[in-house]
Amino acid sequence: MIYTYTPHRHIARNAIKLSLKSSSNIVSNILSRSISRSLTTTPTPTSNHQQQQLLDLNHLPPSNNTHLVRLTTLEEQREGEFLTESVFKHHGYDIDQMHAIKFEHRPVKSPRDFITYNFMKYLRKSFDYFTGYIEPIDENHRIKIANSENRMTLEKWLTRFVVLESIAGIPGAVAAFLRHLHAIRLFRRDKAFIDTLLDEAFNERMHLLTFLKMANPTKFTRALLWVGQGIFANLFFLTYLFSPKTAHRFVGYLEEEAVNTYSRCLKDIELGLCPELEDAIVPKIAIDYWKLPENAKFYDLIQYIRADEAKHREVNHTIANLQLNGEDRNPFALQIKSDPRPQPSNTLENHKAQGWERKDLIL
Numbered sequence: 429m430i431y432t433y434t435p436h437r438h439i440a441r442n443a444i445k446l447s448l449k450s451s452s453n454i455v456s457n458i459l460s461r462s463i464s465r466s467l468t469t470t471p472t473p474t475s476n477h478q479q480q481q482l483l484d485l486n487h488l489p490p491s492n493n494t495h496l497v498r499l500t501t502l503e504e505q506r507e508g509e510f511l512t513e514s515v516f517k518h519h520g521y522d523i524d525q526m527h528a529i530k531f532e533h534r535p536v537k538s539p540r541d542f543i544t545y546n547f548m549k550y551l552r553k554s555f556d557y558f559t560g561y562i563e564p565i566d567e568n569h570r571i572k573i574a575n576s577e578n579r580m581t582l583e584k585w586l587t588r589f590v591v592l593e594s595i596a597g598i599p600g601a602v603a604a605f606l607r608h609l610h611a612i613r614l615f616r617r618d619k620a621f622i623d624t625l626l627d628e629a630f631n632e633r634m635h636l637l638t639f640l641k642m643a644n645p646t647k648f649t650r651a652l653l654w655v656g657q658g659i660f661a662n663l664f665f666l667t668y669l670f671s672p673k674t675a676h677r678f679v680g681y682l683e684e685e686a687v688n689t690y691s692r693c694l695k696d697i698e699l700g701l702c703p704e705l706e707d708a709i710v711p712k713i714a715i716d717y718w719k720l721p722e723n724a725k726f727y728d729l730i731q732y733i734r735a736d737e738a739k740h741r742e743v744n745h746t747i748a749n750l751q752l753n754g755e756d757r758n759p760f761a762l763q764i765k766s767d768p769r770p771q772p773s774n775t776l777e778n779h780k781a782q783g784w785e786r787k788d789l790i791l
Contacts, residue, residue: 525777579702606669
């Protein structure tokens, strides 16, 4: 079931939201918000009572913004006169399956996993420092951060998203390019991996284009990202030449961290810890690509983007478990209708966050 907006559902949701607001206890309010989210993608607005206890809006110190991006104006957010439809259509997600997405880590099982995971963690620490991000330890720490100068603002969130997506769009494109060359050099079919990898690269680029409608990187940021993209693209290219499995395992771990970042953002919105996010306008490019309702909220957008990253996590961890020299097919490209066993899909159906093991696939 793909999410669609209907007036009847909207009326029912408003009635439920009104009944939930009657509780003044913080714990019960948070619980009520979890219940409401099983009915709608948009979080229940934070009550004034709860927001006063979680976020002291009158005494917030100046935030330590990174100043690496500039928020765009309404004029800059407008689309051009001629718009071309996306070649790669989004497959859509079941709303309940989207809500079920969470951070999940594939345990390190081999030297390859150990190397790729620890390299990714090193990059994550550098990324956190660069974007002014502090990972909360628990709920109290999350609230403490939100009331300090290190809190996440709209500018800091968009900085993090732009930097993340400007790098995330590289692996799928590089892998598809190399597999394309490999196929024509060896005069054989690729068994449908190229299509999935190009779709992943396109999807990540749509994430970036969406956030660029909201924030414009400064010249300094662009220069840093150009250098970073050049280094990362070449390193990934060389890694994929010699060990495609290593490259895909690295991307799987990278996508785990992306899911974690977007989950943190959603939680901050639910708790009202960054009011700017609740009022952020969803760009038209996102509404068209994800088929969102015209009144979609930023929370809705992040739900879809987190689900995309979870899908990439599943795909890359799965591909890293396969034989990639022409032996195995891409299990995400085709479901065998005559076989009743669970199979991977292009949506969140039968989703496995840690990837599918080779023995469980129909290859």
